[in-house]
Amino acid sequence: xxxxxxxxxxxxxxxxxxxxxxxxxxxxxxxxxxxxxxxxxxxxxxxxxxxxxxxxxxxxxxxxxxxxxxxxxxxxxxxxxxxxxxxxxxxxxxxxxxxxxxxxxxxxxxxxxxxxxxxxxxxxxxxxxxxxxxxxxxxxxxxxxxxxxxxxxxxxxxxxxxxxxxxxxxxxxxxxxxxxxxxxxxxxxxxxxxx
Numbered sequence: 001x002x003x004x005x006x007x008x009x010x011x012x013x014x015x016x017x018x019x020x021x022x023x024x025x026x027x028x029x030x031x032x033x034x035x036x037x038x039x040x041x042x043x044x045x046x047x048x049x050x051x052x053x054x055x056x057x058x059x060x061x062x063x064x065x066x067x068x069x070x071x072x073x074x075x076x077x078x079x080x081x082x083x084x085x086x087x088x089x090x091x092x093x094x095x096x097x098x099x100x101x102x103x104x105x106x107x108x109x110x111x112x113x114x115x116x117x118x119x120x121x122x123x124x125x126x127x128x129x130x131x132x133x134x135x136x137x138x139x140x141x142x143x144x145x146x147x148x149x150x151x152x153x154x155x156x157x158x159x160x161x162x163x164x165x166x167x168x169x170x171x172x173x174x175x176x177x178x179x180x181x182x183x184x185x186x187x188x189x190x191x192x193x194x195x
Contacts, residue, residue, distance in 0.1 A: 001024060001026065001079070001080040001108045001109065002072075002080050002081055002083065002100070002105060002106065002107050002108050002109075003020070003024065003026075003080070003081070003082045003083065003107075003108065003109045003110075003111055003186075004083045004086075004087070004107050004109070004110045004111065004159075005017050005020070005082055005083065005084045005111050005113075006110050006111060006112045006113065006152075006155065006156060007112060007113030007114070007115065007171060008113075008115065008117075008120055008145060008148045008149075008152075008153075009120065009124070009141065009144045009145060009148060010115070010120040010121075010123045010124045010127070010141070011113040011114075011115045011120065011171045012113060012115070012171050012175070012178060013084055013085075013113060014030075014084070015175055016113065016171075016175075016178060016179060016182060017030070017082055017084040019179045019182075020082055020111070020179070020182055020183070020186075021081075021082040023179075023183055023186075024080065024082065024186070025079075026076075026077065026079065026080040026081050026082055027071075027074075027076050027077050027081050027082070028081075028082050028084060029068065029071055029072075029077070029081045029082065029083050029084065030084045030085050031064055031067070031068070031083075031084075031085045031086040032085060034067050034068070034071050035049050035053060035059060035064070035067060036053075038067055038070075039053065043070075045063070045066055045067050045070060048063060049063060049067070061089075061091060061092050061095050062095065064086060064092070065092075065095045065096055065099050068083070068086065068096065068099070069099050069103070072103070072105070080108070083096075083107075087155055088151065088152050088155070089151050089152065089154075089155065090154050090155055090158045092155075093155050093158050093159065094158070097162070106164075107159070107164050108164075108165065109164070109165045109166075109167055109186065110156065110159045110164055110165070110166050110167070111167050111169065111182065111185075111186070112156055112166060112167065112168045112169065113169055113171035113178075114168060114169065114170055114171055114172075115171040115172055116172075117145065119172055120141075120145065121141070124141045167182075167185045167186060168185075169181050169182050169185050
């Protein structure tokens with residue numbers, strides 16, 4: 001099962017990704033981690049990505065899709081994976097779908113975490129106080145949220161047009177409670193799924 005974990009910045013994707021991947025017995029694939037691993041391995045893809053990453057520029061979609069393709073060929077991902085951080089735009093979703101089709105695979109489920117902008121703002125403020133992350137300033141968060149609404153949110157609409165199963169889960173509350181909601185929604189009987 002290939003699952004795309006979807007949600008705005010601060011929605012708990014990173015926290016839930018590890019938990020959900022473990023429950024599904026599939027690897028959690030975060031694009032940033034994968035790119036760094038390819039660079040560390042010194043692979044051809046890593047050598048291509050390294051100067052782009054070092055310059056601070058965005059990695060081209062085709063390169064990220066190739067990195068994901070290589071990762072999905074690893075033995076632990078043959079039965080599925082949880083993709084975290086990709087796709088972030090409709091063209092990325094289309095490129096991912098095209099690559100998966102060539103492999104005889106597809107995105108099986110898009111798992112969308114729903115959290116209000118007010119709650120996201122509260123979480124980011126708390127995270128900034130506790131963790132001191134440089135990207136958790138008011139201005140940076142406002143820009144990330146703007147980009148999410150303008151560029152990333154349309155990915156969910158794209159997947160609706162492809163008849164991909166969309167599982168929408170309330171991402172507010174205790175971390176364990178959210179994990180349980182997700183697990184229940186992903187049960188084979190399809191409870192909680194919508195198209």
